[in-house]
Amino acid sequence: MSLINFPNSGNTYYFRSRIPNDLMEHFGGMKEFRLSLKCAIKTRATKTTKILERKVLRLYESIRQGMKSLDIEDIKEILRVEIRKQILHAHHVYEGTNRWSESGVSQSLDSVQLKESNLKDKLETTFRSYQGEIDSKLEEILTSLDIEVDKKSVDFKKLRNKFIDLYVLRYEWIKDLLNESDKTESDFKLNAQQKLGLDLF
Structure with missing residues (x-):
């Protein structure tokens, strides 16, 4: 998980999450996704990123729990x-x-x-x-x-x-x-x- 800023993006920050290898299939083969925070203030964007990080990690874990174990x-x-x-x-x-x-x-x-x-x-x-x-x-x-x-x-x-x-x-x-x-x-x-x-x- 990371906070990034692109040139010519209107100075807004983006939240980026790298999708775990074992879950890429569930996201159509995507390796990562980015979400515009529509915020140009770094401290506020950092706080939002931490909240999103916890939510995304819970999402990944819930997907894994829906998968069966190898037997x-x-x-x-x-x-x-x-x-x-x-x-x-x-x-x-x-x-x-x-x-x-x-x-x-x-x-x-x-x-x-x-x-x-x-x-x-x-x-x-x-x-x-x-x-x-x-x-x-x-x-x-x-x-x-x-x-x-x-x-x-x-x-x-x-x-x-x-x-x-x-x-x-x-x-x-x-x-x-x-x-x-x-x-x-x-x-x-x-x-x-x-x-x-x-x-x-």
Whole structure:
């Protein structure tokens, strides 16, 4: 929250509030909002700003209270959706490969191997940064479901780690398809359940 004054604004002060990341979706993606105080006296504007700050903080808190907390059933449903997405991704790679050419299959396998190696290298050398990428994705998902984003909660950390497990696992699925292993979508789902340690399907 802050008090600002713009040139050519008639010398009036403005109240500005930066919208918390976990609530941006509720404000149409806005990062902040400004409100003209229609006041050119700084002491009076400062007093008004403090009053508005308390009201806005209460508003943010009331919105959060209307959001549900992440629980195990939410985690399971989010993972079901993500597993289907990653299986679909594996099939996209498979269908985009020239399977009638040994060199075409070899090129796809080399590409997958490189991407898998790059991911594992990220997990080895820039783990915190990669966690941040996953957190941003999860924040979007949870906000769209009206689920409170609490990055410090155990359930959030569990969900983050299971997403990472899935992103590693999908490369195995792609290689299975390219190597004509005859594994089906049901096999991949069972594989995911075993890896994640959850009964999902």
